[in-house]
Structure formats: structure tokens, C-alpha cells
Amino acid sequence: MQKDDLLHYEDMSPGTVFPLGPKHVSAEDIIAFAMEYDAQPMHLDAEAGRNSILGGLAASGWHSCAMMMRMMADSYLLRTAAEGAPGVDFVKWRKPVLAGDVLAGETRVLDARESKSRPGVGIVSLRHELRNQSGDTVLESENPVLVRLRAAEAARP
Amino acid sequence: MIIDPVFEPGTRKELGSQVFTAEAIIDFARRFDPQRFHVDPEAAKDSIFGGLCASGWHTAATWMKLNLASNAIEAERARAEGRSLPEYGPSPGFRNLRWFKPVYAGDEIFYSRTIRGTRPLNSRPGWSILELTSEACDKDGELVMSFDSAALIKFPVAGGDTA
Numbered sequence: 176m177q178k179d180d181l182l183h184y185e186d187m188s189p190g191t192v193f194p195l196g197p198k199h200v201s202a203e204d205i206i207a208f209a210m211e212y213d214a215q216p217m218h219l220d221a222e223a224g225r226n227s228i229l230g231g232l233a234a235s236g237w238h239s240c241a242m243m244m245r246m247m248a249d250s251y252l253l254r255t256a257a258e259g260a261p262g263v264d265f266v267k268w269r270k271p272v273l274a275g276d277v278l279a280g281e282t283r284v285l286d287a288r289e290s291k292s293r294p295g296v297g298i299v300s301l302r303h304e305l306r307n308q309s310g311d312t313v314l315e316s317e318n319p320v321l322v323r324l325r326a327a328e329a330a331r332p
Numbered sequence: 333m334i335i336d337p338v339f340e341p342g343t344r345k346e347l348g349s350q351v352f353t354a355e356a357i358i359d360f361a362r363r364f365d366p367q368r369f370h371v372d373p374e375a376a377k378d379s380i381f382g383g384l385c386a387s388g389w390h391t392a393a394t395w396m397k398l399n400l401a402s403n404a405i406e407a408e409r410a411r412a413e414g415r416s417l418p419e420y421g422p423s424p425g426f427r428n429l430r431w432f433k434p435v436y437a438g439d440e441i442f443y444s445r446t447i448r449g450t451r452p453l454n455s456r457p458g459w460s461i462l463e464l465t466s467e468a469c470d471k472d473g474e475l476v477m478s479f480d481s482a483a484l485i486k487f488p489v490a491g492g493d494t495a
Contacts, residue, residue, distance in 0.1 A: 257367065259369065261430065262428070
């Protein structure tokens with residue numbers, strides 16, 4: 176991909192919306208992630224999940240975050256002049272993500288400003304929301320991401 | 333209600349460490365975060381990180397893995413001593429997650445958690461909210477990640493008293 180094809184800071188003005196998903200969440204995916212990172216019964220076994228507060232085989236919250244990351248990458252980050260994120264203001268796991276769910280949602284640009292400490296880079300504040308097939312919000316999050324300025328790259332010798 | 337001293341505010345627990353190999357960094361990133369600086373050592377040199385580094389979600393998920401391993405050791409000890417154990421429930425989320433420094437291939441990262449407090453939940457009798465601050469440091473003791481999280485927890489009740 177040519178650098179000119181990439182989305183830059185200038186393309187991410189407040190109000191810009193990027194769609195996320197759809198992403199089908201399989202029992203196999205839930206169990207595979209849980210075996211590696213979050214081996215609790217409600218993430219490993221359908222029966223244990225049904226008997227838990229979550230009400231079914233449920234994805235680890237960290238798995239939900241990782242799936243959201245992949246949806247962001249596929250939707251816009253892999254075609255953005257992005258330089259990573261300094262953190263995440265919050266993640267709210269609103270409802271369980273259960274095996275068989277189909278997740279979709281969007282990222283909305285809340286704010287954008289040029290970095291004082293890093294010339295040529297902007298800080299873009301993003302809000303993400305994922306919903307399941309019933310329209311219930313399962314995950315809400317906000318975080319800043321660093322994105323290079325097209326203007327700065329054009330000025331480079 | 334009897335609060336296990338392990339859950340007193342300020343109690344810090346070391347959770348052990350994890351070495352982030354290039355293979356593990358790339359494997360996680362290919363599945364969940366295939367940005368060039370997490371999957372391609374050559375392309376990573378051209379990023380502001382200057383080298384292959386772990387997805388922040390990989391660093392965070394590894395906290396959960398070590399946290400559970402630590403809980404399992406604690407549970408084993410409690411069983412051996414005939415003590416009752418709290419039951420953990422789901423988490424409503426976390427805030428203030430900060431990735432202070434990149435975790436590069438080969439780095440060993442040391443994790444800890446500190447209890448901030450517990451408060452009973454009116455909406456779910458018997459359950460409390462446990463609030464934690466967790467940290468990850470490199471071998472020089474410099475912070476690479478921290479976050480504040482919460483989880484539901486049900487403390488054992490002495491003598492079956494439900495008051």
C-alpha cells in the first residue's frame with residue numbers, strides 16, 4: 176500500500192464513524208482463548224457457563240477486547256498511519272458475550288488534536304461500541320490512538 | 333462479614349513473570365492485532381516503537397493468566413489449611429489502562445496486583461465488588477502497564493450466618 180492511500184490524522188476529524196464487525200463468536204474461539212489466558216469454568220465449559228451469573232459459555236472479557244481490536248484493525252487501523260495507543264480510558268463489559276453471538280458496532284472519533292511532544296503526530300480520541308445480534312450493547316470503550324499527520328509527511332524532504 | 337487479610341486495602345501480591353518471545357508476540361498479533369509493529373520485525377523498525385513489540389492486549393491478557401495462576405496457588409494453600417475461599421464472579425470492566433513502554437521480543441515482564449478495597453453490593457446480596465490496581469514492570473522495575481479493575485467476589489460467611 177502506498178503511503179498516500181493510508182488514512183492520516185486529517186482523515187479522522189471528530190464525528191467520523193468506522194463500522195466494526197460483524198464477527199461471529201464461536202464456542203471454539205472462546206475456549207481456545209480461555210485455555211491460554213483466562214481458564215475459568217464459565218469460559219471453558221457450556222454447562223458451567225449456564226450455571227454461572229453469565230448464563231452460558233461466555234467469552235473472557237479480555238477475549239472480547241482482543242476481538243474488538245481485530246475488528247478495529249480490519250475496519251480501519253491497518254489502512255491508517257497509526258502508531259499505537261498509549262492506553263485505554265475504560266472498558267465496560269456491559270453484558271456477557273456468549274457462544275454463537277454475532278458482534279457488530281462502530282468506532283466514532285470524539286476528538287483530535289496535534290501532539291505537543293511529538294511533532295507530526297496527532298492524538299485521536301475514539302469511542303467504541305459493540306452490540307450483539309439482539310442489539311444489546313456488550314462492550315463500550317474509549318481510548319486515544321496516535322496517528323501521523325499527512326501534512327508532516329508531505330513536508331518531509 | 334470476615335474479610336480475609338489477603339483482601340485488605342493496600343495488600344500487594346506479586347503474580348510472577350512472563351517472557352514475551354517473538355513467536356508468541358507474532359502469534360497473538362496475527363489473531364487479534366496484526367498492526368505491522370506487532371507482526372513484522374522489519375516493518376516495526378520503521379514505527380515509533382523501533383522494533384517488534386507485543387500488542388497491549390497481549391500484555392493485558394497475560395496479567396489475567398498469571399492472576400488466575402496465583403489464585404490457584406492461594407486456593408490450594410487455603411484448602412490445605414482448612415480455610416474457606418472466596419468465590420469470584422464476573423468483572424464489570426476496567427479503567428485507566430496505560431501502556432507506558434513497549435514490551436519488546438525477549439522482555440521478561442513481572443506482574444502484580446494491589447487491593448484498593450471491597451464494598452458489598454446491594455443489588456446482589458452476598459456479593460461484593462473487589463477493586464484492584466494492577467501493574468506490569470520490566471526487569472529494571474520500570475512500569476510497562478497499569479490498570480484499575482473490579483470484579484465480583486463472594487466472601488465465605490462464618491458459620492453459615494447470612495446476616
